[in-house]
Amino acid sequence: xxxxxxxxxxxxxxxxxxxxxxxxxxxxxxxxxxxxxxxxxxxxxxxxxxxxxxxxxxxxxxxxxxxxxxxxxxxxxxxxxxxxxxxxxxxxxxxxxxxxxxxxxxxxxxxxxxxxxxxxxxxxxxxxxxxxxxxxxxxxxxxxxxxxxxxxxxxxxxxxxxxxxxxxxxxxxxxxxxxxxxxxxxxxxxxxxxxxxxxxxxxxxxxxxxxxxxxxxxxxxxxxx
Numbered sequence: 001x002x003x004x005x006x007x008x009x010x011x012x013x014x015x016x017x018x019x020x021x022x023x024x025x026x027x028x029x030x031x032x033x034x035x036x037x038x039x040x041x042x043x044x045x046x047x048x049x050x051x052x053x054x055x056x057x058x059x060x061x062x063x064x065x066x067x068x069x070x071x072x073x074x075x076x077x078x079x080x081x082x083x084x085x086x087x088x089x090x091x092x093x094x095x096x097x098x099x100x101x102x103x104x105x106x107x108x109x110x111x112x113x114x115x116x117x118x119x120x121x122x123x124x125x126x127x128x129x130x131x132x133x134x135x136x137x138x139x140x141x142x143x144x145x146x147x148x149x150x151x152x153x154x155x156x157x158x159x160x161x162x163x164x165x166x167x168x169x170x171x172x173x174x175x176x177x178x179x180x181x182x183x184x185x186x187x188x189x190x191x192x193x194x195x196x197x198x199x200x201x202x203x204x205x206x207x208x209x210x211x212x213x214x215x216x217x218x219x220x221x222x223x224x225x
Contacts, residue, residue, distance in 0.1 A: 001071050001081065001101050001102070001103050001104065002071065002103075002104055002105075002106045002136055002137065003071045003072075003073060003075050003077065003103050003104065003105050003106070003136070003137040003138070004070070004071060004072075004073040004135055004136035004137040004138070004178050005070065005071065005106070005135075005136035005137070006037065006068055006069070006070050007068075007069055007070070007071065007101075008066050008067060008068055008069070009028065009066070009067040009069065009083055009085075009099070010064065010065075010066050010067075011026060011028055011064070011065050011066075011067065011085045012062055012063070012064045013026060013055075013057060013062060013063045013064075013087040013095075014057075014061075014062040015057040015058065015059060015060065015061055015062065016060070017059055017092075018059050018060075019059055020056055020057065020058045020059055021056065021057040021089050021091065021092055022056055022089060022090075022091065023053075023054060023055075023056070023089050023090060024054075024055040024056065024057055024063065024087055024088070024089045024092075025051065025052070025053045025054075025055070025087070025088050025089065026043075026051070026052040026053075026055065026063070026065060026085065026086070026087050027049060027050070027051050027052075027085070027086045027087075027088075028049070028050040028051075028065075028067055028083065028084070028085045028086075029048060029049055029083070029084045029085075030048040030049070030050070030067075030069060030083060031048070031081035031082050031083060032048060033071065033072050033075045033079060033081050033103070034048070034069040034070065034071060034072070034081060034083075035069065035070045035071075035072060036048065036050060036067070036068070036069055037067075037068030037069060037070065038068060040052070040065050040066060040067060040068075042054075042055075042065075043065060043067075050065075050067050052065055071103055073136075073137060073138055073177065073178060074138070075103050076103070077103065077104060077105040077210075077211075078102060078103065078104075079102070079103045080100050080101070080102055080103075081100070081101050081102075081103060082098060082099070082100055083098065083099045083100075083101070084096060084097075084098045085097055085098075085099075104211070105137040105138070105210045105211050106136065106137050106210075106211055106212075106213055107133055107134070107135060107136075107137050107138070107139040107178075107208060107210045107211065107212050107213075108133070108134040108135065108212060108213055108214050108217070109131065109132070109133050109134070109139050109142060109176070109206050109208045109210075109212060109217075109218065110131070110132050110134060110206075110217040110218070111129060111130070111131050111144065111204055111205065111206040111217065111218060111219065111220045112129070112130045112132075112220050113127060113128070113129045113130075113202070113203070113204045113220035113221065113222050114127070114128050114222055115127040115128070115202065115222045115224055116224050117224060117225065118224065118225050119190045119200075119224055119225075120190070121190055121191065121192050121193065121194050122189065122190060122191070122192040123189070123190050124156065124187050124188070124189060124190075125153065125187065125188045125189070125190060125200065125202075125224050126185065126186075126187050127146075127185065127186055127187070127188070127202065127204075127222070128183065128184070128185050129144060129146070129183070129184040129185075129186075129204050129220075130181055130182070130183050130184075131144060131173065131176070131181065131182045131183075131184070131206050132176075132179075132180070132181040133176035133177065133178055133179065133180055133181075133208075134178070134179070135177075135178025135179060136178055137178065137210060138175050138176070138177055138178065138210065139175065139176045139208040139210045140174075140175045140208065140209045140210050141172075141174070141175075141207075141208060141209030141210075142172075142173040142174065142175065142176050142182075142206065142207070142208045143170065143171065143172050143173065143206070143207045143208075144162075144169075144170070144171040144173065144184060144204060144205070144206050144207075145168055145169065145170050145171075145204070145205050145206075145207070146168065146169040146171075146186075146202065146203070146204040146205075147167065147168045147169075147203070148167050148168070148169065148188060148202065149167075149200070149201075149202075150167050151191070152190070152191055152194065152198070152200045153188040153189060153190055153191065153200060154188065154189045154191075155167075155169065155186070155187075155188055155189075156187040156188060156189045157186060157187035158186050159171070159184050159185060159186060161173060161182075161184060162184065162186060169186060171184055188202075190224070197225065198225070199223050199224070199225055200223065200224040200225075201221065201222075201223050202221065202222060202223075202224070203219055203220070203221035204219070204220055204221075205218055205219045206218050206219075
């Protein structure tokens with residue numbers, strides 16, 4: 001079950017007898033780490049309990065209910081969540097079953113970089129880096145790294161998130177919630193003796209300690225002439 005994303009429990013009650021089961025009640029108890037979604041047709045939701053009442057299941061037939069849930073975004077990776085379902089009727093008594101599922105972190109962290117297109121020697125190149133967590137889970141230990149070329153530029157200004165660390169700019173951003181973005185702006189100075197037409201390439205990368213389903217958008221580059 002993906003942390004921060006929607007999942008479904010499917011409960012199937014089968015009548016293996018030779019007469020119809022009347023007035024069946026299905027009760028499904030959700031783990032505290034789960035947020036119930038909209039109540040399925042014919043059912044109600046109260047706290048962590050989904051109840052479906054007044055069901056008739058013919059002999060040899062079955063009743064199926066699909067219950068939507070969302071795993072809370074602050075649940076830890078690898079947490080076991082439990083779900084207990086019961087079916088009862090006045091004539092047949094009660095049967096129950098339990099499912100244990102494990103939660104899993106999944107994120108998609110994207111970086112987008114833009115910068116000054118043209119610059120004079122000894123002029124300023126302003127870069128803007130936007131990092132976004134597209135979720136559905138929290139992205140932990142998010143870090144941006146930008147390797148500069150000391151033969152072409154020098155670092156003139158860094159944001160507070162990016163302490164001085166040599167030619168490679170490193171910006172630890174911590175945890176980004178699903179849908180959260182962080183914008184960084186830093187300034188480099190072009191070399192004073194660079195000839196006309198020199199191309200200054202620059203790439204920024206983002207890393208996270210969380211599991212990602214798409215790493216193709218973890219690097220963004222731009223050129224300045």
